[in-house]
Amino acid sequence: MYGAGDVRVEQVPDPSIQLPTDAVVRLVRACICGSDLHPYHSLPASGRGNPMGHELIGVVEAVGSQVTSVRPGDFVIAPFAVSDNTCVFCREGLHTACLHGGWYGNPANGGLQAELSRIPLADGSLVKVPDVDPATADEGLLASLLTLSDVYLTGWHAAVQGRVAPGRTVTVIGDGAVGLSAVLASRQLGAERIILMGRHRDRTDLGVEWGATDVVAERGPEGIARVLDLTDGEGSHVVLEAVGLMPAYEQAHGVVRPGGVISRVGVPQYESAPIGFGSLFGKNAALTGGPAPVRAYLEGALAQVLAGEIDPGRVFDRSVGLDDVPAGYAAMDARQALKVMITA
Amino acid sequence: MYGAGDVRVEQVPDPSIQLPTDAVVRLVRACICGSDLHPYHSLPASGRGNPMGHELIGVVEAVGSQVTSVRPGDFVIAPFAVSDNTCVFCREGLHTACLHGGWYGNPANGGLQAELSRIPLADGSLVKVPDVDPATADEGLLASLLTLSDVYLTGWHAAVQGRVAPGRTVTVIGDGAVGLSAVLASRQLGAERIILMGRHRDRTDLGVEWGATDVVAERGPEGIARVLDLTDGEGSHVVLEAVGLMPAYEQAHGVVRPGGVISRVGVPQYESAPIGFGSLFGKNAALTGGPAPVRAYLEGALAQVLAGEIDPGRVFDRSVGLDDVPAGYAAMDARQALKVMITA
Numbered sequence: 001m002y003g004a005g006d007v008r009v010e011q012v013p014d015p016s017i018q019l020p021t022d023a024v025v026r027l028v029r030a031c032i033c034g035s036d037l038h039p040y041h042s043l044p045a046s047g048r049g050n051p052m053g054h055e056l057i058g059v060v061e062a063v064g065s066q067v068t069s070v071r072p073g074d075f076v077i078a079p080f081a082v083s084d085n086t087c088v089f090c091r092e093g094l095h096t097a098c099l100h101g102g103w104y105g106n107p108a109n110g111g112l113q114a115e116l117s118r119i120p121l122a123d124g125s126l127v128k129v130p131d132v133d134p135a136t137a138d139e140g141l142l143a144s145l146l147t148l149s150d151v152y153l154t155g156w157h158a159a160v161q162g163r164v165a166p167g168r169t170v171t172v173i174g175d176g177a178v179g180l181s182a183v184l185a186s187r188q189l190g191a192e193r194i195i196l197m198g199r200h201r202d203r204t205d206l207g208v209e210w211g212a213t214d215v216v217a218e219r220g221p222e223g224i225a226r227v228l229d230l231t232d233g234e235g236s237h238v239v240l241e242a243v244g245l246m247p248a249y250e251q252a253h254g255v256v257r258p259g260g261v262i263s264r265v266g267v268p269q270y271e272s273a274p275i276g277f278g279s280l281f282g283k284n285a286a287l288t289g290g291p292a293p294v295r296a297y298l299e300g301a302l303a304q305v306l307a308g309e310i311d312p313g314r315v316f317d318r319s320v321g322l323d324d325v326p327a328g329y330a331a332m333d334a335r336q337a338l339k340v341m342i343t344a
Numbered sequence: 345m346y347g348a349g350d351v352r353v354e355q356v357p358d359p360s361i362q363l364p365t366d367a368v369v370r371l372v373r374a375c376i377c378g379s380d381l382h383p384y385h386s387l388p389a390s391g392r393g394n395p396m397g398h399e400l401i402g403v404v405e406a407v408g409s410q411v412t413s414v415r416p417g418d419f420v421i422a423p424f425a426v427s428d429n430t431c432v433f434c435r436e437g438l439h440t441a442c443l444h445g446g447w448y449g450n451p452a453n454g455g456l457q458a459e460l461s462r463i464p465l466a467d468g469s470l471v472k473v474p475d476v477d478p479a480t481a482d483e484g485l486l487a488s489l490l491t492l493s494d495v496y497l498t499g500w501h502a503a504v505q506g507r508v509a510p511g512r513t514v515t516v517i518g519d520g521a522v523g524l525s526a527v528l529a530s531r532q533l534g535a536e537r538i539i540l541m542g543r544h545r546d547r548t549d550l551g552v553e554w555g556a557t558d559v560v561a562e563r564g565p566e567g568i569a570r571v572l573d574l575t576d577g578e579g580s581h582v583v584l585e586a587v588g589l590m591p592a593y594e595q596a597h598g599v600v601r602p603g604g605v606i607s608r609v610g611v612p613q614y615e616s617a618p619i620g621f622g623s624l625f626g627k628n629a630a631l632t633g634g635p636a637p638v639r640a641y642l643e644g645a646l647a648q649v650l651a652g653e654i655d656p657g658r659v660f661d662r663s664v665g666l667d668d669v670p671a672g673y674a675a676m677d678a679r680q681a682l683k684v685m686i687t688a
Contacts, residue, residue: 088578089602097602097627161628234432258433258441264625271620276612281634283441284505287619290628 001052003045005333007326010049015110015118020064023122025076028058028134029146030113030342031316032328033080034176035267036105038244040329053113053342054080054104055149057142059134060126061116069123075134076126077302078112078119079294080104080150085124093296098124113325113342127298132306143313143341144305147181148298151339152312154265155181155242156301157292159189162238162263166190171227171236171255172212175203177315177339178265179242180210184312186240187211195230197223197251203338206314220247224254235260241289242266246273253279264289316341345396347389349677351670354393359454359462364408367466369420372402372478373490374457374686375660376672377424378520379611380449382588384673397457397686398424398448399493401486403478404470405460413467419478420470421646422456422463423638424448424494429468437640442468457669457686471642476650487657487685488649491525492642495683496656498609499525499586500645501636503533506582506607510534515571515580515599516556519547521659521683522609523586524554528656530584531555539574541567541595547682550658564591568598579604585633586610590617597623608633660685 001007015024030053043050056078060070070076083090083098090098100121105111110118119125129145147153155178164170170191172182175198186194187210196212197219198204204215216226228235235257241248244266252262253274262285274280280287304310318337320328321344328340345351359368374397387394400422404414414420427434427442434442444465449455454462463469473489491497499522508514514535516526519542530538531554540556541563542548548559560570572579579601585592588610596606597618606629618624624631648654662681664672665688672684 092603094603094628161630259436259438268620268625271618271622272616273619274616275619275631276615276617278615280631281608281612284438284632284634284637286505286630286632287624288628288630290625293628 001039001043002049004039004041004043006045007040007052007329008049009323009325014116017062017064018118019120020066021121021123022064023060023067023070023119023126024062025056025058025078025117025119025126026061027056027115027117027344028075029142031055031146032113032332032340032342033150034178036329037333038267038269040333050105051107051111051114052105053111055146055151056112056117057134057146057149058117063122067122070126070128075129075132077129077145077148077298078126079298081291081294082109082120083124083295084121085295090124093293095293095295096291115322115344124295127295127302129302140311140313141305143316144311146341147312147315148294148301148305150294151177151315152181152184153294153297153301154178154292156185156297158182158240158242158263158265158289159185161288162240162261164189164191164238167192168237169193169195169231170238170240171195171197172240172242173197173248173251174242174266175200175207176242180207180315181312182240182242183207183212184210184310188310195227195236197227200335219251223251227255231257237261238263240265244269246270249273253285256285258283258285261286261288265292315339319343345383345387346393348383348385348387350389351384351396351673352393353667353669358460361406361408362462363464364410365465365467366408367411367414367463367470368405369400369402369422369461369463369470370405371400371459371461371688372419373486375399375490376457376676376684376686377494378522380673381677382611382613384677394449395451395455395458396449397455399490399495400456400461401478401490401493402461407466411466414470414472419473419476421473421489421492421642422470423642425635425638426453426464427468427639428465429639434468437637439637439639440635459666459688468639471639471646473646484655484657485649487660488655490685491656491659492638492645492649494638495521495659496525496528497638497641497645498522498636500529500641502526502584502586502607502609502633503529505632506584506605508533508535508582511536512581513537513539513575514582514584515539515541516584516586517541517592517595518586518610519544519551520586524551524659525656526584526586527551527556528554528654532654539571539580541571544679563595567595571599575601581605582607584609588613590614593617597629600629602627602629605630605632609636659683663687
């Protein structure tokens, strides 16, 4: 990406093993994230392109001498953050705070919207998918596996941090792929009622299939009033904010119940926001969330996907080859596509 | 209070039973709260005084016809918020969100820094102290009972909301009476390490007696660096923010550990504050807290005080009669007194 709206496909040198803990992975499927749209709107123009992408399933092509958990030929999922899976934070399940970790989509680590990707700390940063041959696997299975690199487990993280549980009313703000994933995750965690705030009917229809009990198309004060109406004026025990823009946050503190929790997983496009007496403090509302430690949740969700218990891959409604990635960005930005898959 | 710095003692008509759920209580002890200093700094001058005070122990003088839990002559504690103790939020232990509740220190409900006070919803808003005669009780016992109207249980709420538990490192920001109470509460909840950020030696000495294992006198970036040093660079699992001013909040997000919790009980003197990627979101830090539902915690703490297990009344280091309340405000504002008790 060379700047807002300017995505290009370029031939660059193949990545190679630079450290003995690296692996190189060949693309099976990648995708475009809602968070990739933030720089697509705002990245200053530059003469040097920034590598993009942080969601990948692929086949290991090469490994460094110290890599023990995967080997060439293995079919793997790459969580969106690099982590060693051994440091104090990883051991606590907070892999996105890994002492030796990092992010993709920058010159140092490269981007995963690519034929080949270098994966640092491969023993921590890759998870092997057992007994699946990507060359013959069902497309739906591949799609669901791909969501375990970020989108589904980001929705899951929102729900876990928000302490979704039986008996809880959950409001999900945002009908993008993360918001719909948060609906699916909330249902998995036993939420009694799931109110989905979104105004794209084709998207909220999938949310309803996944467990949303109510859909609120209104936004702002009207949307807040509708959710309060739906909850006897009390508000929602849990609010999962899957957008990252200030109006979504304002809706969140407007609908949260006294003593409730707002859990954010949309990357905030603001630094300061209301948290004083009139927004959070006065009603003892809590705020939580952050970049999902996908790695911590991956084995459990992988078992569910392989068993056919969940189908989070249904968020993908368009597929492009690598050469057409710029068109994929444009389609997601124009909301012509919910989430775009990238094929090899 | 007629404006910033302008506290006056006035004769006003005695309060009376206005609703059958009211009680009238005669002062045994009241006190001045750190939160009373906020209007003492900023209240616009007005020709009409605002009644002050929300912490009281006293003897019931009269009750309305529907009051059943207390009767004239009972020695009672008044939590700082009015609550019916029966609504959906009260039943969940969030009495400061009571559907029929409210606050003292305003023209409608009056203030409790007074000889006589009208207590709305007396069955919910008063707790009887059994087997203590205030006329002959030990001064230390009266002081500790008085802290159960607000200050100790506000510190307790901070610690409970922050999920203080064995094995946790807790940083308490503020060496005022609430901060010191939060130290005592954290020790009760089994915190392994308690770092107290404060620079008034006489106050932090009491904090150390109550369980603080480290005292950090530095503030701002130096204070943050010291806490990070003390925690192997990781930060504090729990941060209890007992001030309410922006520099305290900034210290809080600076010292909180990734995945940790900031719990605020200092009434925020700001509405917006940093919560984006660089402050809370990036490290999955949570923010919680609010006005303490003292009523929910009162019975448990009352038993501890009566059994002599805790001595939270030690926060009082000055006592004034009602006529000298203005001098009490001045002493607390000048930090000549930690917390001022008001005697009958």
